[in-house]
Amino acid sequence: MLKKSKMSMLALALTSVMALSACGSNGNNDSNSTSSDSSTPAANDASTATGGIDTSKEVKLKMIFVGPKPVDYDSVFTEINKVLKEKINATLEGEFLDWSDWAQKYPLKLAANENFDLIYSANWAGYNDQALKGGFLELTEDMLQKYMPKTWAAMPSVSWGQAKVNGKLYMVPQNNGESVEKLILYREDLRKKYNLPEINSPESYATYLKTIAANEKGIVPFEPETGDWKYHNLDRILLKQQNEWNMFDLDMPFAYKLDDATGKVFNVYETQEFKDLLVYYKDLADNNAWSKNVLNSKNDHQADFKAGKVASITHNNGTLGSLITTMQQEKSPYEVKLADINPDKKKSVAISTQNGTSIHATSKNVERSLMLVDLMQNDEQLHDLIMYGVNGVHYTPAGDGKYAATDKSANFTGFSNWNFNSPLNLTNEAFPQEASDLVKKWEGQVYHYSLETFVFDNSNVKTELANLGNVMLRYAIPLEYGLIKDIDKGIEELNKQLKAAGLDKVQAELQSQIDAFLANQK
Amino acid sequence: MITFWNDLKKYKVLLLMLTPAVIFYILFAYLPMGGIVLAFKHFDYAGGIFGSPWNGFDNFRFFFDSGDAFRVTRNTALYNIAFIIINNLLQIFAAILLFEVGGKWFRKIIQSSLFLPYFISWVVVGAIAYNLLNYDIGTVNMVLRGLGMEAIDIYNTPAYWPYLLVLVSAWKGLGYGTVMYLAAITGIDTEMYEAAEIDGANIFQRILKVTLPNLYPTVIILVLLAVGNIFRGDFGMFYNMVGNNGLLFSSTDVIDTFVFRSMMTSNDMGMAAAAGVFQSVLGFVTIMAVNYAVRRYDKDRALF
Numbered sequence: 001m002l003k004k005s006k007m008s009m010l011a012l013a014l015t016s017v018m019a020l021s022a023c024g025s026n027g028n029n030d031s032n033s034t035s036s037d038s039s040t041p042a043a044n045d046a047s048t049a050t051g052g053i054d055t056s057k058e059v060k061l062k063m064i065f066v067g068p069k070p071v072d073y074d075s076v077f078t079e080i081n082k083v084l085k086e087k088i089n090a091t092l093e094g095e096f097l098d099w100s101d102w103a104q105k106y107p108l109k110l111a112a113n114e115n116f117d118l119i120y121s122a123n124w125a126g127y128n129d130q131a132l133k134g135g136f137l138e139l140t141e142d143m144l145q146k147y148m149p150k151t152w153a154a155m156p157s158v159s160w161g162q163a164k165v166n167g168k169l170y171m172v173p174q175n176n177g178e179s180v181e182k183l184i185l186y187r188e189d190l191r192k193k194y195n196l197p198e199i200n201s202p203e204s205y206a207t208y209l210k211t212i213a214a215n216e217k218g219i220v221p222f223e224p225e226t227g228d229w230k231y232h233n234l235d236r237i238l239l240k241q242q243n244e245w246n247m248f249d250l251d252m253p254f255a256y257k258l259d260d261a262t263g264k265v266f267n268v269y270e271t272q273e274f275k276d277l278l279v280y281y282k283d284l285a286d287n288n289a290w291s292k293n294v295l296n297s298k299n300d301h302q303a304d305f306k307a308g309k310v311a312s313i314t315h316n317n318g319t320l321g322s323l324i325t326t327m328q329q330e331k332s333p334y335e336v337k338l339a340d341i342n343p344d345k346k347k348s349v350a351i352s353t354q355n356g357t358s359i360h361a362t363s364k365n366v367e368r369s370l371m372l373v374d375l376m377q378n379d380e381q382l383h384d385l386i387m388y389g390v391n392g393v394h395y396t397p398a399g400d401g402k403y404a405a406t407d408k409s410a411n412f413t414g415f416s417n418w419n420f421n422s423p424l425n426l427t428n429e430a431f432p433q434e435a436s437d438l439v440k441k442w443e444g445q446v447y448h449y450s451l452e453t454f455v456f457d458n459s460n461v462k463t464e465l466a467n468l469g470n471v472m473l474r475y476a477i478p479l480e481y482g483l484i485k486d487i488d489k490g491i492e493e494l495n496k497q498l499k500a501a502g503l504d505k506v507q508a509e510l511q512s513q514i515d516a517f518l519a520n521q522k
Numbered sequence: 523m524i525t526f527w528n529d530l531k532k533y534k535v536l537l538l539m540l541t542p543a544v545i546f547y548i549l550f551a552y553l554p555m556g557g558i559v560l561a562f563k564h565f566d567y568a569g570g571i572f573g574s575p576w577n578g579f580d581n582f583r584f585f586f587d588s589g590d591a592f593r594v595t596r597n598t599a600l601y602n603i604a605f606i607i608i609n610n611l612l613q614i615f616a617a618i619l620l621f622e623v624g625g626k627w628f629r630k631i632i633q634s635s636l637f638l639p640y641f642i643s644w645v646v647v648g649a650i651a652y653n654l655l656n657y658d659i660g661t662v663n664m665v666l667r668g669l670g671m672e673a674i675d676i677y678n679t680p681a682y683w684p685y686l687l688v689l690v691s692a693w694k695g696l697g698y699g700t701v702m703y704l705a706a707i708t709g710i711d712t713e714m715y716e717a718a719e720i721d722g723a724n725i726f727q728r729i730l731k732v733t734l735p736n737l738y739p740t741v742i743i744l745v746l747l748a749v750g751n752i753f754r755g756d757f758g759m760f761y762n763m764v765g766n767n768g769l770l771f772s773s774t775d776v777i778d779t780f781v782f783r784s785m786m787t788s789n790d791m792g793m794a795a796a797a798g799v800f801q802s803v804l805g806f807v808t809i810m811a812v813n814y815a816v817r818r819y820d821k822d823r824a825l826f
Contacts, residue, residue, distance in 0.1 A: 107789055110567055129789055134567040220658075292657040293677040295767040298649070361567060458788075463584035466784035466793070470588065473783060474768035483678055483769055500589050 053147065055089045059365045061372060062093045063118035063357075064109055066125065067415030069096040072389065076412050080385050087375060087382075090368045096415055110135035113362055117369045120416040121171050121358040123249065123351065128165050132459055136170035136358040137366060144172075147367050148374035151175070154423070159352035161453040172373045173352035176421035180350035181442065182236045185305065185320045186312040188337040190216065199339040202238055202280065205312075209289040212311045221289045223301040223310040230472040232281065232480035234314055237341060243273050244346045246449075248456060252465065253472060253498055254510060256451065258346055263451050263514040265507055269476065269494055278479065278487045285482020294481055308334055317442075321435035325428060329405075338434055346447035355418040377422040386417050388426065397426070404429045454517050461509050464502030471497045558802075560795035574792075581796035590780060595753065595804075598776040601684070602752040605691050606745060612692055613699030614737065618729055620700065621707045633704070637697030647690065648762030652677075655686075680773040687763060687774065691756070699744075706740040707733055742816065742823045750809040753801045755779060777801055 070076070073094065081091040095116065097105045102125075109116070110130055121127045121136065130136060144152050155175050163171045186199060186208065194211050197204050209221040224233030231239070231250045240247045245255040247268065255268050268274055284290070291297055302323055304310040315323075317338075324336060357373050359366055375382045388395040388403060389412035395403045403426040427436065458465055475494040484490040495503075530537065556571070561581055563574040585591050616636065620629055639647075654661050655676045663673040676682050714732050723731065755776025764774045766783070781797040809825075817824035 103786075111791070113567065113570070126789055133565065134569075292675060293652075295769065296652055296656065296677045296765050298652070298765070462788050462790060463580075463587060463793075466584050466788045466790075467588040469788075470590070470780070470784055473766055474771045476768075477766075478678075478769045497589075502587070 053367060053371070055368070055371075057089070058085070059090045059368050060093060061090050061118065061365055061369055062095060062116040063120070064095045064097065064106075064116055065120050065415045065417070066097050066099070066102045066106065068098050069094070070413065070415055071411040072394065072408070073412075076385060076389050076394070079390055080382065083382055083385070084372065084375070087379070088368055088371045090365070090372065092372065110360075116360050117363040117365050118372070119358050119360055120419050121353075121356050122416075122419075123353040127171060127353050127356070127358070128455060128457070131165045131168075131170040131358075132457070134361055137361045137363060139169045139172070139359065139370075143366070143370060144169075147370035148172070150378035151374045154378060158453060162351045162455070163353050163356060164453075165455060166457055171353060171356035171358045172370075172377075172419075174355040174419055174421035175352075175377055176423060176425055180316065180354070181241055181347050182314050182316055183320055183438070184237070184312055184314050184339040184341060185323065185336060186339055187334055189335040190219075190311055191337075192335075200341060200343060202242065202341055205339065205341050206280065206284060206289075209284055209312065210287045213288040216311070218309075219311050220291055220304070220309060221311045222284075223290065223297070223299060223304055223313060224294060225301050225313070225315065226298055230469055230476065232477070235277075235480070237314060238280070239268070239274065239277055241345050241347070242342050244447075246348070246451065251469075252456075252506065252510075253468060253476075253503065254507060256514070258348070258447060258449050261450060261518075263454075263518055265511050265514060267495070267498070267503060267507065269491060269498065275487070275491060278482075278491070281480055282482040282487060290481065292483075295477065295483070305336075306330075306332065317435055317439055321431050322428075324432045324435065325430045328430065328432075338432075338438065340438060347442045347445045348452075349446050351452070355416070355421060357419045373420075376420040378424070380424055383420060383422060383424045384426070386420055388412070395426075398429045401425075402427050402429045450518060450521060451514065454514060456510060456513060461502070461506045464506045467501035468498060468503065468506060471501045557795060558799055560792055561799040562796075563792055565791040577792070581790075581792040582800065584784060584793050585781070585797055585800065588780075588784075590775070593772075594775050594777045594780045597774070598753055598755045598778075601687065601755065601776060602748075604684070604688050605695075606748045606752075608688055609692050609695050609699060610741065610745060612696055614703050614741070616696060616700040617703035617707055618733055620704055621733070622725065622729070633697070633701065635697075636700055639694045639696070640698045642694070644758035644762040647694065647759075648765070651686075651690065651763055677767060678769050680770050683764070683770055683774045687759070690763065691759065694759075702744070703737065703740065706737055710736045739823060743825065746809070746812060746816065746825050749812050750805050752808055753777065753804040757782065 073096075077092065077094065084090050084092055097109075106125060107130065109119070110133070119136075121130070151172060155173070159173045159175065160169060163169055163173045184199070184205065190212060191199065191208060194215065196208055196211060199205050199208055212219060212221040222234075229250070231247075235247075235250060239245070240250070240255070244258045245268075246258055247255040253268050254265050256263050256265050301310060301313045302315070302319075305313045306323065306327055313320075320338060324338075327334070327336060359369050363369055376386050377383065384391065384395075389409070391397065393406065394408050394412045395406060398404045405428055471494070475490070475497055478484055479487070479490040479494060560571055560574075562576055562578060563569075563571075564577040564580070565571075565574045569575065620633060623629060623632075652660075655663075657663055657673060657675045657677065660676075662676075666673050674682075676686070710733065714736075715728060718728050718732050755778040757776075757778040760774060760776050760779045761782065764770050764779070777797065777800075781794060785794045813825050
C-alpha cells in the first residue's frame with residue numbers, strides 16, 4: 001500500500017517536472033521566434049491593407065482581463081462571439097487573472113511573451129512601466145483612424161494625450177471620464193443617534209469619528225483600505241483635494257498646485273499643510289479613530305463596513321455607490337450616507353488611463369484586435385453584452401440610460417471590463433441617487449489644468465524611486481497614522497531619510513520633465 | 523571507461539533513485555542560473571533575458587544606495603543564526619525526549635502534534651498571530667486586560683519582534699527537525715545502549731555518551747546545509763508576520779522583504795535579479811568558509 005502510493009507520488013512528481021520543462025521550453029521558443037519581428041507585423045499589415053479591410057480569414061482573439069472569471073462566462077461569450085463573427089469574422093476568448101495574484105501574474109504574461117492579442121491595461125496596473133519595457137504595441141494615428149473610426153471620432157483628444165508614454169500611444173483608453181476624487185461613506189443612523197452636525201468638512205468628520213470612538217464599543221470609527229499605500233488612506237481627500245494639489249497618483253513624495261501655471265514641484269512632507277494634517281491625524285489616532293494596529297490589519301474595509309463593524313470608509317464614488325446598492329438589496333439594517341468633506345474644492349477627472357485596452361506587442365491580429373475594441377466601446381449590442389451580460393438574463397434595460405439588475409447579475413461582473421466604458425454605459429437603476437447627484441455636481445466642478453496630460457517617465461530615477469517608496473512606507477505611514485509621538489521629530493527624520501534616498505535627484509528630474517512639457521504646450 | 527560502465531551497472535538502482543533529484547536540480551537550480559545575466563542588464567520584453575542591453579552594475583545601485591543594505595543584511599544573517607542555533611537545539615532536545623519516552627501511541631501522538639504547525643501556511647500563521655496579539659481585540663491583550671494589567675502594543679513595538687519571530691520559527695519547524703533527528707537516533711546501533719546499560723550507565727549518561735556523539739554528524743550536516751542559506755530571509759514568514767508595518771522594519775526587515783517592497787512598485791526584473799545574485803554570492807562565500815573550517819577541524823565531517 002505504502003509502496004504503491006510512493007510510486008504514484010514519484011510518477012506524479014516526474015510528470016509535473018516534465019510538464020514544467022515542456023512549458024518552459026515552449027515558452028522560450030515562442031519568445032525567440034516572435035520577439036525578433038515583434039514590431040514588423042503591424043507595420044506590414046498597415047501598409048498592405050490600404051483599401052477596405054480584409055476580414056475574409058477568421059481569427060481567434062485572446063484577451064487578458066483582471067479579476068476572476070465570471071460564472072456565466074461561457075453563455076455570455078457565446079453570444080458575444082456570435083455577433084463578433086458576423087461583424088468582423090473573429091471570436092474572442094478571455095483569460096482571467098484573479099484579484100489575489102494578478103499583480104504577480106500580469107507582468108509575467110508579458111515577460112513570458114505568451115500568446116494573446118489584447119490585454120486590459122491601466123495606470124494602476126503599471127501601464128507606463130509595461131509600455132516602456134516593450135510589452136504593448138505602439139498605436140499610430142493611422143491605425144486608429146483606419147481600424148477604429150468610431151472610437152477615433154468619439155474619444156476626446158485629451159484622453160489620447162493622457163495615454164501617451166514619451167509621446168507614444170500604447171493604449172485605447174476608456175471613453176468615460178469618471179471622477180478620481182474620493183468620498184467618505186458613513187453611518188447616518190449613528191450620526192443621528194448622537195445628534196451630530198452634518199458631515200461636510202474635515203472638522204465635522206473628526207467630530208463624528210471621535211464620538212463613535214468614545215461611545216460605540218465594538219465599532220471602529222475608520223478603517224483604511226489595505227494595500228501597499230504610501231500615504232494615509234484619507235490623504236486623497238484631506239491632503240490632495242483639500243489643498244487643491246496634484247500628487248502624481250500618490251506614489252511619490254511630490255505635488256504641485258493645480259492653479260500653478262509654472263507647475264512648480266515641491267516636497268509634500270516639507271509643507272505646513274502636511275504638518276497641520278499630521279496634527280489632525282494625531283488627534284484622531286489619540287482618540288482611537290482607527291485601530292492601533294491599523295498597519296497590520298488585513299481586513300476588507302468594505303466587508304467590515306457592510307457588517308457594521310466599521311463606521312466609515314473612503315473610496316471613489318462608483319465603488320461606494322455599488323456598496324450602498326448591495327447593502328440596500330441585502331436589506332441592511334444600517335442607514336448609510338456619502339459625504340464630500342471638501343465640497344467646494346476643485347475636482348479632477350480620472351486620467352483616461354484609469355482603464356484601457358492595450359494590444360500585445362507580438363499580437364498577430366492587430367487590425368482585428370483594434371476593430372474589436374472599436375466595437376466594444378461603440379457598438380451598443382456588443383458594449384452591453386461585455387459590460388452587463390445577456391439582455392433579459394443578467395440585466396433588463398430600464399430606459400433612460402438605466403438598467404435593472406436581476407438575480408443573475410452577479411454571474412457576469414467583477415472583472416475588468418471597464419476598459420470598454422463609453423458614453424453607452426448604463427447605470428444601475430438602484431444606484432443611489434445621492435451618488436449620481438454628486439457625480440453630476442462634480443462634473444460642473446471639474447478643473448482642467450495645463451499639466452493634466454503630463455505623465456512622468458521614471459526610467460532615469462527608478463533606483464531612487466524604489467528607495468523613496470521604502471522610506472515613505474517606513475517613516476511616513478506610521479507618522480500619518482499617529483503612531484509616532486513627536487510629530488516635529490518624525491517629519492525631520494522622514495525628510496532626512498528622503499534626502500538620503502535621492503529626493504533631490506527625483507525632484508530635479510520631475511521638474512525638468514514638467515518644464516519641458518509646459519514649454520512644448522505653448 | 524570500463525570501470526565507469528561497471529560502476530554504472532553495479533549501482534544502477536542507487537543511480538536510478540538519484541535521478542529525480544538530479545533532474546530537479548538541473549531544472550530548478552542549474553538552468554535558472556543562466557538568469558543571473560539579468561542582474562547586469564536593463565530588461566525589456568523585446569530582448570528577453572538574453573537579448574536585453576547590458577547596464578553593468580546599475581541594478582545593484584538601488585540596494586547599496588538605499589543606505590539599508592547593511593541593516594537588512596545584518597538582520598537576515600542574525601535571524602538565521604538565531605533560527606539555526608535555537609531550532610536545532612530544541613529539535614535535538616525534543617527528539618531525545620521522544621526517543622526515551624516509552625509508549626508507542628503516546629510518542630506517535632506527540633510527534634504528530636509537533637509536526638502539525640509545519641503544514642500551516644505562513645499566511646494563516648500571520649492571521650493567527652494578528653488575532654492573538656493585536657492591541658484592540660487580540661486574545662493576549664484581552665486576557666491581560668481581564669487580569670487588570672496593561673495591554674501591550676506588540677505591533678507597534680519593534681523590541682518584541684526578534685523574540686516573537688524566533689519563537690514562531692521554532693514552533694513551526696520543531697516537528698520537521700525532530701523527525702529527522704529521531705530518525706538519526708533510531709539509526710544508532712542498539713548494542714551500544716545495551717552495552718552502556720550493562721556497564722551501569724543511567725539514562726543521562728546514555729544520552730550524553732551514546733546518543734549525542736552519534737548525532738553529531740547529522741547535526742553538522744544539517745547546520746552546514748542551513749548555513750548556505752544564511753543570507754536568505756524566510757520571505758513567507760517575515761512578510762506574513764510583519765507585513766508593511768513600517769514601524770517594525772528596524773528590527774524585522776530582511777533582504778527578501780526589503781527587495782520585495784522596493785520591487786513591488788518598480789517591477790524591475792534586473793534589480794530583483796541583482797538582489798538575488800548578492801544573496802547567492804554571500805551564501806556561497808559563507809558555506810565555503812564554514813565548510814573549510816569544519817574540514818580543518820574534522821575532515822570526515824565536512825560536506826565536501
